Amino acid sequence: MVELIDQVVIRRVVEEDLPALEWNGQYKHFRRLFRQAFNRAQQGGSILWIAELPQAAIVGQVFVQLFSHRKDLADGETRAYVYAFRVRPEFRGEGIGTTLMETAEEDLRQRGFQLVSLNVARNNQDARRLYERLGYRVVAPEPGIWSYIDHRGRRRQIEEPAWRMEKEL
DSSP: OOOHHHHOEEEEOOGGGGGGGGTTTTTGGGHHHHHHHHHHHHTTSEEEEEEEETTTEEEEEEEEESBOSSTTTOBSSSEEEEEEEEEOGGGTTSSHHHHHHHHHHHHHHHTTOOEEEEEEETTOHHHHHHHHHTTOEEEEEEOOEEEEEOTTSOEEEEEOOEEEEEEEO
16 A cells, blocks of 8 residues: 555646645635745755645645744854744645655755754644654744735735744754
């Protein structure tokens, strides 16, 4: 019997994938953010990864920011920042998230990065357990306050207290 994880293809996002990142409308409010991240990737500032299954299309994603105005997150040389990590609920627990993260981390190692950081919502214990299992450790609290322009052109303010987690590569 073929395991689900054996069918997963991890690859970089191409422009044609952008609508599918909205997961049938669930994340359409992030449409502009996805486009901005893709444009940044085209310029070498980010790397966008997806997990894909032949029968279910895109089932997971993780974005890696190489450069940031916050050098404590991503300095383009030794530190990178992981964000927008998600796996469709019906595919969680199958190793897809682990494979996505390991792919992103190995790519960063090959690029010479030494540290990767991420933020995890304080109330997301499942994600925190996954990150800890992968070797991340909490290093600081984060207020988790940020804003973005949604698909309708409206500014949305987010307040999601988080933990900063880091891992040496």
